[in-house]
Amino acid sequence: MxxxxxxxxxxxxxxxxxxxxxxxxxxxxxxxxxxxxxxxxxxxxxxxxxxxxxxxxxxxxxxxxxxxxxxxxxxxxxxxxxxxxxxxxxxxxxxxxxxxxxxxxxxxxxxxxxxxxxxxxxxxITTPNQTLFKCKRTLINLTLPRNFKNTSCNDYNIYYSHSNHTSPSFPPECSIIQLPKSGTSPDDADLYALLTADxxxxxxxxxxxxxxxxxxxxxxxxxxxxxxxxxxxxxx
Structure with a gap:
């Protein structure tokens, strides 16, 4: 036992x-x-x-x-x-x-x-961001702000500035995208050279x-x- x-x-x-x-x-x-x-x-x-x-x-x-x-x-x-x-x-x-x-x-x-x-x-993310504005092409009375460029994207236009300025000119219908900015892109770089994946x-x-x-x-x-x-x- x-x-x-x-x-x-x-x-x-x-x-x-x-x-x-x-x-x-x-x-x-x-x-x-x-x-x-x-x-x-x-x-x-x-x-x-x-x-x-x-x-x-x-x-x-x-x-x-x-x-x-x-x-x-x-x-x-x-x-x-x-x-x-x-x-x-x-x-x-x-x-x-x-x-x-x-x-x-x-x-x-x-x-x-x-x-x-x-x-x-x-x-x-601590790498500086690049701000993009994505707006439908059908938006009327949209004036391109000074120093901004744009690239066509299907039914949209994407607007951006090399100085990374924001602008009150974009209506609320535009979506805002923020992505890491390359620190080595030239001043005349297009959208894709302006961004970085690192x-x-x-x-x-x-x-x-x-x-x-x-x-x-x-x-x-x-x-x-x-x-x-x-x-x-x-x-x-």
């Missing part, structure tokens, strides 16, 4: 230890890691083989390193990663989709870049997420869009 009791205690102890090990989301392995030309980086970055350790997954391939911006965001070519601490970092990325649109002069597919901002992490992106991690990570949890967004710290599995 005593041996049966000891066996039950042993099994229960083993299950509790195993459950606790799973519940901490394996943070023992979530240490800074070497990532090729970027050197040593850590949270909020994570290896592509251990994505639960961070918010931005990095494939440290020596030839074409890639980074996924947000757990459910798109992947981009990673040009540079500069990390100050766990709450702030700067990355330089190349948007391959945008580059293809520029190369093929697909004006109709140009649109303001968006990133998956949330209570966990937010992103901000840009800097600041990464800001929320204090709630940092606190959660330091406790061994995983930062998540609830279905309602609110912050949630997953610290273990149900039934712990």
């Amino acid at each position: 005593a041996s049966v009791y000891l066996f039950v205690i042993f099994v229960l102890s083993h299950l509790l230890v195993h459950s606790a090990t799973e519940g901490n989301l394996n943070h023992a392995n979530c240490t800074p890691f070497y990532c090729g030309k970027f050197g040593s980086i850590g949270f909020p970055f994570a290896k592509s083989t251990n994505s639960s350790c961070g918010l931005l997954t990095v494939d440290c391939d020596e030839t074409t390193p890639m980074i996924q911006v947000g757990r459910e965001g798109r992947s981009y070519n990673a040009i540079n990663i500069s990390q100050s601490n766990t709450s702030y970092a700067t990355i330089r990325i190349k948007d391959q989709v945008l580059q293809e649109h520029l190369n093929l002069r697909r004006c109709s597919l140009l649109g303001t870049l968006t990133f998956p901002n949330s209570p966990v992490v937010s992103f901000e 840009f800097n992106l600041e990464v800001h991690v929320s204090l709630d997420c940092i606190s959660c990570h330091n406790r061994g949890g995983q930062c998540q967004n609830s279905r309602g869009g609110e912050f949630n710290c997953a610290t273990g599995k149900k039934g712990m």
